[in-house]
Structures are given as C-alpha cells and as structure tokens.
Amino acid sequence: MDVHYEDRSWSNQIEEIEKDQMKRSGPWTVEEDFILMNYITKHGEGHWNSLSLSAGLKRTGKSCRLRWLNYLRPDVRRGNITLQEQLLILELHSRWGNRWSKIAEYLPGRTDNEIKNYWRTRVQKYAKQLKCDVNSKQFKDTMRHIWMPRLVEKIQVEAAKISSTTPIELDNNINSCMNVVGLPTTGSTKVEFGSPQVVIDEFYDKPEQSSATTSSDSFGSIEQWSNTSNQVDYYYNNNGYNSVNDANNNQEQCYPDSLISPTGYFSHGFDFPDISEIRCENQWSDDQLAVTSDNLWNMDDIWFLQ
DNA sequence: AAGCAGAGCAACCGCTCTCTC
C-alpha cells in the first residue's frame, strides 16, 4: 500500500503524514501480521521504518522488526524449552551472562526474548525460592552442582528410553530427531542416542574407533555412533576454536576459545559433588530445593537431595 | 461462580552500537 503524497493537496498530505505518525501499539492483529508477512515475503526484511510505512502498517519500525523476529519468522520454534535447551541456557548464561542474543545463537529457532523470558520466569524464580541472588556464587553453585546434574540425569533417562524403545530413523526423520534431543540444527551436530553421550559440535574430529552413521539435511547433519563412554559430554565448536587434547581417545579435538565450559558440563565429563555439603553450606531446606517448576524439583525427587 | 494471585509471554522502552554521508 504505497502512499504517494505528491498526488494530493497539501492539506491532505499533511493529514496523511499526521495519520501515519499516529503509531499503533499493543497486541498485533491477524491482519497486521498478514500485511507484514506478505510485505517481507515480497521485499525482504530490513529498513524497518520505511518498511512499516511502505507496507501501510501503523507501527514503528522497531515494532515490526520485533514482531517479525520473535513471532512471524518461519524458523521460529515455539513451545516448551527442552531439557537440553535448559541445560544449554544454564551453561551459556554462566559464560556470557545476560547476553541473550548470543545465547540464542546456540538455540536455533529460539529467540533472545524467549530465552530471556525463560530465565526470568523459571531460573530467577528458583533463585528467589532459595533466597539468593541469581548472580550470587551460592546460586551458581546450586546450578552447577544440583540443577545441571539433575538435568543431565533426566536427559540420560530420556536418551535411554529412546534407544530402548524405538530406533530412530535418522535418514527419514531428521527433524523429529533434532526435536527429541533439542539440539541446534545449524552446522554439524552429532548426537549419540542410546548412551548418555550427547555431542554438539560443528568441527568435531570423529574418534577413529567409533562407528557412526550420518545423515544430513538443509539444516545440518546429525551423526550417530556406537557407545564408548558413560560420560555425558557436550562439545561445542564454532569459528575461532582452540584445541584441547582428549586423553580418552588420545586425539586432538577442537574447542572454541569462547566456549571453554565454565561449569564443566560442556567439557570432558563432569563431577557429581557431595550435594549434602552444598546444602549444609548454604543452609537450604528440602522445601527450598524441592519446589520449582520444570518438573525438576518435584517432591518425588527429594530422595536425590537426601 | 467470582475474585485473586502468580506465571508466562508478547510487546514496548530506552540505551548503545553501527553504518552512512
């Protein structure tokens, strides 16, 4: 809906301009979504202010951009944050803090807004329950020593379930596989089903002794290989990596400079510390530790904390 | 059934960064 001011009288033009400047706010309507999607499909994204005007939307360019990026983009993934994604968020947040967009880069389809909301609603709530600051050492310790092992354990259980019941047809069902493990779908991703080992790696050197099957699609590739370890290892790599020698397979592997895992969960192995010690140190009660969302700290899990 | 509280999430705001002229 192009507006040609030059075809009208001055008063009409001014009226039109004033009308354009009365920007709408609040929830987007289906019609507005449709207009925005149509316009971007035809003309592409960018230049949001002029896009808004040209498309005939009474929204600010910023608002259009946000709506597109967080909601209308075809590759936006909606729905529950998976266990793997939760683990990833905790890990990456411990490295980068509130760099939501950077964290979002590692969770394809998730937006920075969504991750930020997750952090604020779930993680900060949990910190509140523990009566400690989300940035405190106390809370970071809980994350590292209690929450993350718990997540890893749950991921292991899920992985075991998958391998013991239905073999996954990697070639035919790549997207659902990615959904099951909740792994990034960009770059090359390796997932070991049936054992706790899950590897996310874009430039990972394949262990020579492992037998692997690989499938790929437009999003990347996924590789399955035989079990050699009971550890859960998450290896990340991206551009600008450094190398770490892997003692297990005596082979050099590449790790990104920016992704040396601060918590250790995404490095080689991890330790399960004495939880009672941490609890004692921080004087946390069962109630404090047991009550939270995400089904991670329900009452059934109290045994774990004891 | 009504009222209330809390959770979840979409959208907005303000600041900063980047790019262009």
Add this chain to the structure above:
DNA sequence: GGAGAGAGCGGTTGCTCTGCT
C-alpha cells in the same frame, strides 16, 4: 571526525491465562 538514522540488545511492563481459595 561528527551527526543522524537505522538496527540491535537488554530491561521492563502489562495483558492473558490458569489455578487456587
């Protein structure tokens, strides 16, 4: 190098939904 516009990012707000009393 500086100004202005556009874009991006993180923090905050406010609306809606759900569950509890």
